[in-house]
Amino acid sequence: MEERKTYFVDVILPVPINNAFTYRVPFEMNEHIKTGVRVVVPFGRSKLQTGIIIKIHEKVPEGYQSKYVEAVLDDAPIITGKQFKLWNWISEYYMAPLGDVMNAALPSNFKLGSETKVLLHPEYEGNLDRLTDKEYQVFEALEIQNELDLKEISDILGIKTIQPVIKSLIEKRVIITQEDLKQKYAPKTQLFVEFAKAYQSDEQIEALIKVYSENARKKKQLDVLLTLLKLGSYKQGESTPILRSELVEHGASASSINTLNKDEVLEIKRLEISRLAEGSEADSSFKSLSEAQQSALDEIRTSFIEKDVTLLHGVTGSGKTEIYVELIQEQLDQGKQVLFLLPEIALTTQLIQRLQRYFGDKVGVYHSRFNQNERVEIWNSLLHNDTTKFQIVLGARSAVFLPFRNLGLIIVDEEHESSFKQYDPSPRYNGRDTAIVLRAFHDAKVLLGSATPAMETFFNAEEGKYGLVSLDKRFGDLMMPEIFTANLKKEKRDKTMQSDFSGFLVEHMKEALENKEQIILFQNRRGYNPVWACEVCGWNPHCKNCDVSLTYHKNSNILKCHYCSYFTPPVGACPKCQSNRLKMIGFGTEKIEDELSIILPGVRVQRLDLDTTRQKNSYENILRDFDDRKIDILVGTQMVTKGLDFDNVSLVGILDADMMLNRPDFRAFERSYQLMSQVSGRSGRKTKRGKVVIQTYDPDHWIIQHVINHDFIGMYKNELIERKNYFYPPFYKMINLTLKHRDPNKLEMMAADLADRLVAVFGSRVLGPEFPVVKRIQNSYLKVIRLKVEREASHKKVKKLLQQKIDDFYSVAYNKSVRIIIDVDPS
């Protein structure tokens, strides 16, 4: 850029507005301006925001005086052209502002804004020699002031381009952002000490000790050296790094360690502490594939010659993971990157551990709940194409946003899972579908894996759009579990129920326990009782902000709203009719746990749901205890359905199949089939055929029948007819518009207005407006308008028209107070 020319930049900001914002570049920044770098700009009243430059030009904005760029944060672009292409696709396809996409895409460390504060890193332990003057200035200021925001740092340094300094300080682990600290900073690496290379032989060590013991002033340092030897850091030419903290615990003085380091006798280095659970390092060689696995692998390879996307439909327990492992290794051998998408990282520890055992440090785990530094580390390593680490990234949906350079393969495991779809906040994107778009930018391949594929996916496979490989045998030739139903109608009539348990299920539980086998019980609700109702007048306590009943939580003895977290103590008498006959209807995981202690006294029961896994590691701990057989019965919500692999589970109980089947949602049957098959699949995975008991009032329901027969194709064919008849996916694409307003009357009018405008262009493809199942959340009323569009229609055209109509609608002043949430391909 020329020095004294006036430039403007278009910047996207993390705000929900569709357009980029134009800023003027001060002359002194001209040479630092590049597309893809971050800048700090004023936004709104006296606020600073970090944005990304997407365009540099000389066009003076018309109609307003543009503000100046405050600071340039990077010397090189932090996003690649391909990433930006993906952002644009998401923004357009999911009708989300680019700012929202940027927000979802960048690790929060990158989104330093005026509110971002930095602090000294809690683990920072000296060694200031490595700091530049500017870095040292920030360090000094932080020692005095505790925390600084970006503006303050800019003032202290007297420069506007502060990011290189901050970035380097974060990388050197001198500072940390406040956000990171809040996210329970957990050290993944620690300082280790060992003898410097020059002293790693018997003679050298001996000579060294002699020198130090002859000098009385070096007594303390001698102690350090001796302690280090005692701890086994050096033995016969072999050096082992010792934890610095351990050394200090054994009486070594920290300052002497530093002196020895300065004198180049000792080396201090930061090493990763193993992220693997104890004892899991045991076996890192690949398992040899069974014949069925091998032929599936061969078929996948063949399929990839012609198809870019292939579905691996492999029944539960068929050993899909080992096939993935082979495919991953192939990519690594070619120097390519692999993205492994999982529905929920937190719920897939078993799989992560397996992959880490095989691929060690090459595996990076990218997840928004984890440490932000680790996210940035993975991001940068990919951006700079550092092939020594993180060649395999395991991540939940947001991992599609990483700056891949050389992506060869994307694996989407459990591709049917609805959690691949983000609902809140915008962008409401589907990680699986986005991965397929990302694939094209890299000319990579995609493997979708599932025992119960999504209707859309299987449809695409049948149509030949995707390749299809089936693996219909369990590993080790084990039979699929035997599935029974417990007829609740009959048991109620015969009075064989024990509270919520059928006599049939209780019998089977007793049998399993006698054989010292374990049990998983699945109930799709947490808490004690979803509803408390008055037996006399039917009253039940509702959330004061939302249109839902409150759930009773016994441990904390409160009634709680699962939508807004409102809670209140339970009432003793019905406020409507004053009767005290309040009764529980339905049952959640907590109540089941209680009932089990009465029905099967002495049995060790553990719950696995959102309430019991809030604390860090509690999920892993519960699973470990179950694996170690310290738990007999695991009771859980959806969490117990996800890919768990235990040897000793011989019985799975599905406590309330009807509740799943009766949900008012076009996917209810599909989801019920998936959930029941998946949780059934946890039974009998290693040695002996497992059993499953499904409790239901309707044992003849066709979905239940297909579950019993392990007949995915039958379910698929039947459901496909329904979908076609009622204009649902995969034949039609859906877009849901949810309108939100505090005033139900205004909402009514506005929804009708919008619907009219839509009908004018889309005709009978528009349904509604209607109230959703929950019609008020957090004091806002909701109305939904659904759009069903033929699959063949141009999605670009549809969305353009839709956006136009929404813009027209908002151009009426009266309508401005309503919020519209657009959900493309709702899950």
Ligand SMILES: Nc1ncnc2c1ncn2[C@@H]1O[C@H](COP(=O)(O)OP(=O)(O)OP(=O)(O)O)[C@@H](O)[C@H]1O
């Ligand atoms: N080739 C093999 N050699 C030895 N053990 C294997 C092999 N393949 C799979 N297994 C074992 O079989 C079990 C099931 O495999 P895996 O968990 O990969 O199944 P899956 O197809 O992912 O099932 P799900 O869809 O139910 O999660 C695991 O315990 C795994 O270790």
Ligand SMILES: [Zn+2]
């Ligand atoms: Zn509420």
